[in-house]
Amino acid sequence: MIHDEHPAIANSLWTATAPTPPERPALEGEVEADVVVVGGGFSGLSAALHAAEAGLSVVVLEAMTPGWGASGRNGGQVNPGLKEDPEAVVARFGEDMGGRFVRLAGDDADYLFALVERLGIDCDPQRGGFVQTALNAAGLGPLRERARQWQALDRPVRAIGRDEIAELLGFDAYAGGVVHETGGTVQPLKLALGLAAAAEAAGARIFARSRATAIEPQGERVVVRTAAGSATGRRALVCLNGYGDGVHDPLRRSVVPVRSVQVATEVLPRNLRDTLMPKGHHASDTQRLTTYFRLSPEGRFVIGGRGRFDDARVGGDQAALRAIACRMIPDLADFAWPYAWGGSVAMTLDHFPHLHLLAPNVLSSGGFNGRGVALTTAMGRVLAEWAGGKPAEALDAPVTPLRPIPFHGLRGIGIWATIQKYRLMDRLGI
Ligand SMILES: Cc1cc2nc3c(=O)[nH]c(=O)nc-3n(C[C@H](O)[C@H](O)[C@H](O)COP(=O)(O)OP(=O)(O)OC[C@H]3O[C@@H](n4cnc5c(N)ncnc54)[C@H](O)[C@@H]3O)c2cc1C
Helix, strand or coil: CCCCCCCHEEHHHHHCCCCCCCCCEEEEEEEEECCCECCCCCHHHHHHHHHHHCCEEEEEEECCCCCCCCCCCCCCCCCCCCCCCCHHHHHHHHHHHHHHHHHHHHHHHHHHHHHHHHHHHCCCCCCEEEEHHHHHHHHHHHHHHHHHHHHHHHEEEEEEEEEHHHHHHCCCCCEEEECCCCCCEEHHHHHHHHHCCCCHHHCCCCCCCCCEEEEEEEEEEEEECCCCCEEECCCEEECCHCCCHHHHHHCCCCCCCEEEEEEEEECHHHHHCCCCCCCCCEEEEECCCEEEEEECCCCCEEEEEEEEECHHHHHHHHHHHHHHHHHHHHHHHCEEEEEEEEEEECCCCCCCCCEEEECEEEEEEEEECCCCCHHHHHHHHHHHHHHHHCCCHHHCCCEECCCCCHHHHHHHHHHHHHHHHHHHHHHHCC
């Protein structure tokens, strides 16, 4: 079970199948480092690793334990690219910055798997390819256009039709889709714990149960306070994504936290599991309300999708996911679903991840819009480069002004109304 979490979203397959992490101390007293990282998910841990490997001294402050947030709970789908297609990224950020951002995102799955291999992280990596599915002919057009744009950049992305998608997934539910050949899967909590261990091996100090309560730029330095101490650095990186809190309220209000939930079956018998995604692919659909699915390393069917923030009612969303899975693959109805869990993703209004300078020596990263396993890991290198002195405009991702979302407190109601509307439209195929 995920510790210190509501039971309705705590029963995680990944927690059950990861090794028990080492106890890490809470920060007590005052420490100094070149870089102070706030948040111990993929973003913060990868940034800490890259900064430490570059010779900087690093302290990480994590409110709970490393990987406790989205990084230890997600679908483990290593999906290259951004939500937006390459040409839209370039149109938005210009040829130079847009081009660099597209390369960072287009190559992020390669980057993650190379990092895992270099560091020998035991996280069950598998590179079957990422399939984005379209339910009907109307959904195929944008996917063909996506494939065209990536092919123009020499990336292995191709459109497929009904027969091939049925063959790759092992069941016939979609009109077609695209395959991103560089995609794959990992056990996400094992990846987070492996990044934490690698960062420590490179010299970073990680403090658990050390929630930052204030970030105070003081001249050339920045002081990050916790209940029992403080960490002072030349630069701070704030990596909270969908778990932003009062430590920086405008940052918290610049993203919309949205719940994503997952369920997993018992281990399926070999004769069934060999028919599902037989070449190791995983998939995510392109309905307005995305569902995503894969097999776990030991052969469970794992499916996820949007959930509500009301913990008492999230069971209904998990039941809906089980029903979707059994509709697609009727044989799954014969098996138990012993795991159900969830977490927060951070959405932005423009669908792009955001880097913001909160002060001249404080950079935040977040808003990964449910597409963060590969990108946060690659973004860690970008964050570390800034911490090492690279100017913001020379980074491979755009640094944009921080804009809190108006009426942020009411967004939850709006999101739920939108989800109901989109569910209906998806069901009607319009
Ligand atoms: C259920 C689910 C399924 C998903 N599936 C996928 C998927 O299959 N593929 C994909 O690409 N993406 C997926 N995502 C999104 C992906 O997990 C995230 O984009 C990514 O993990 C974000 O990493 P992060 O390090 O930025 O944030 P997080 O991993 O959320 O880490 C933020 C950390 O900050 C800590 N924190 C908060 N406040 C403070 C404070 N004041 N002081 C110190 N620490 C603090 C939190 O405890 C937390 O550990 C999914 C997300 C969820 C929730």
